[in-house]
Amino acid sequence: MINILDELPNEILEVDATRLHEFVENHTLVHLKGKIKRPLFISILQHGDETTGWDAMKLLLKQNADKLPRSIYLLFGNVQAAKNNLRQFDEQPDFNRCWPGLHNHSHEIAQRMQFITDMMAEIKPFASIDIHNNSGRNPHYAGINSLGSKFINLASLFADTIIHFTSPDGIQSGAFAKFCPSVTIECGMSGTADGIEQTHTFLENLIHLSSLDTIPGVAEHRQVLNxxxxxxxxxxxxxxxxxxxxxxxxxxxxxxxxxxxxxxxxxxxxxxxxxxxxxxxxxxxxxxxxxxxxxxxxxxxxxxxxxxxxxxxxxxxxxxxxxxxxxxxxxxxxxxxxxxx
Ligand SMILES: [Zn+2]
Structure with missing residues (x-):
């Protein structure tokens, strides 16, 4: 159904998002083993022109090259569209509307999403992060699909601005919210340095963190918008x-x-x-x-x-x-x- 690897292809950390297609196919899932076994699930490039996720992952993986503190499942989204710096090709559905939800689709992309979701529901990740960029000027913010405290704590680790939403249907963080704290992070315009840095810091914190039950010192600043x-x-x-x-x-x-x-x-x-x-x-x-x-x-x-x-x-x-x-x-x-x- 999808490609699952247990290590990254050689030299992949040296290339930009536009060249990832030379190393992996769309929806390649890579399991990187770390000290803590319960993994962090990270999804990047569901939209091919939103490259901050890959840029931050490169920093994270290079800095933890010896041994990851926590295992990671890294999902590559639309590396084919990334080659042309496109959100998606005209004939393709929006990948982040094809995850299991209220209205399930039967096409191939949706079947892959169902497969990945079923697999991860068994594994129960520590948390799930889906990384995006905006095409307009926005503050960096985190989107959650549940107001549970672990979701809000997870989101607060990324930004003080948090939005809660239950639509559109078929998004990754919505599908994973059923079995683990999940968040969609929006890191400003694609490829900007501050967005990459903030995302890198967030991921670095998460691979060291042992619990999402309490996050000290952030509650008073955060604002949740619905x-x-x-x-x-x-x-x-x-x-x-x-x-x-x-x-x-x-x-x-x-x-x-x-x-x-x-x-x-x-x-x-x-x-x-x-x-x-x-x-x-x-x-x-x-x-x-x-x-x-x-x-x-x-x-x-x-x-x-x-x-x-x-x-x-x-x-x-x-x-x-x-x-x-x-x-x-x-x-x-x-x-x-x-x-x-
Ligand atoms: Zn996006």
């Missing part, structure tokens, strides 16, 4: 980013909109401009169970599309490709983990 909806652009609405408009389009998205990420937005904050007052609302906002809640959060004021209620956006991207493949952004409210058990 993602409650996804903002997509209707497929029939043509879009462009302000300043990059070459042809007339239905909706021009404000330049620098991604500066709003993780800030509380006031009513009336403008997201962009329509070509005509009669043009449809360009967004569809859906809650976690798929209900259309667009009218609660956005309104048209003339040709402007504005926020209708105070809300905190996350992961606003200014990449048209990412907007079309995934979404424009998510909307969040502060969560109170202490009351949510």
């Amino acid at each position: 993602i409650f909806s996804t903002v997509k652009i209707k497929p029939e609405i043509s879009i462009a980013i302000e300043g990059e408009v070459t042809n007339p389009v239905n909706f021009v998205i404000n330049d620098d909109l991604d500066y709003h990420n993780f800030h509380l937005l006031e009513v009336g904050t403008v997201f962009g401009h329509l070509d005509d007052e009669k043009t449809d609302m360009p967004f569809v906002v859906t809650d976690q169970i798929g209900h259309d809640i667009t009218d609660h959060y956005f309104e048209k004021r003339g040709t402007q599309v504005c926020i209708k209620q105070q809300v905190i956006p996350a992961m606003i991207t200014q990449s048209i490709r990412a907007i079309r493949l995934d979404c424009l952004c998510y909307l969040m409210h502060p969560a109170n983990p202490l009351q949510s058990h």
Whole structure:
């Protein structure tokens, strides 16, 4: 079903993500044995253009070349797309929507994810880390799918900004949350030095840590935000980013909109401009169970599309490709983990 190795191919630590395909196939799982047997599961490059995970792993493995303090299962995601610095190929599904969840798929990628999940459910890792980057400006943050204390402690080791989300379906950290503390970490723009360093430090801490029951000295700073909806652009609405408009389009998205990420937005904050007052609302906002809640959060004021209620956006991207493949952004409210058990 997948390739499983018990050591890394020679020289692999010398290459960038774009050359990994010369050494491993998509979904190669490598078991690296360490002193503590209960492993850390680490997933990298589910999106081929998000290379921070591999850059941090190289530092971690070089520094612990003699003997790893803890065993690691390292999963390589889309090394073929990484070759072309692409999130995924056009004909491919999003790898991080194919893990076992509410809606299971039957295609080959989903079968591989099911196989890996079943295997790891038996092994019960110490923790599971899925490493990603954003295409827009965001603080580095950790995403969790459960408000259990071990999940929050695990996330706090990476960043003070923590988001809790239960959708989209089919993501790696959601599938693994059933049997071990799991987290998705978002390390800023791909390949930036601060994101690599923060990820490396996080992984280095985790391979030495003996328990996630208590993490001293972090509780007072951390903020947990709850993602409650996804903002997509209707497929029939043509879009462009302000300043990059070459042809007339239905909706021009404000330049620098991604500066709003993780800030509380006031009513009336403008997201962009329509070509005509009669043009449809360009967004569809859906809650976690798929209900259309667009009218609660956005309104048209003339040709402007504005926020209708105070809300905190996350992961606003200014990449048209990412907007079309995934979404424009998510909307969040502060969560109170202490009351949510
Ligand atoms: Zn990603």
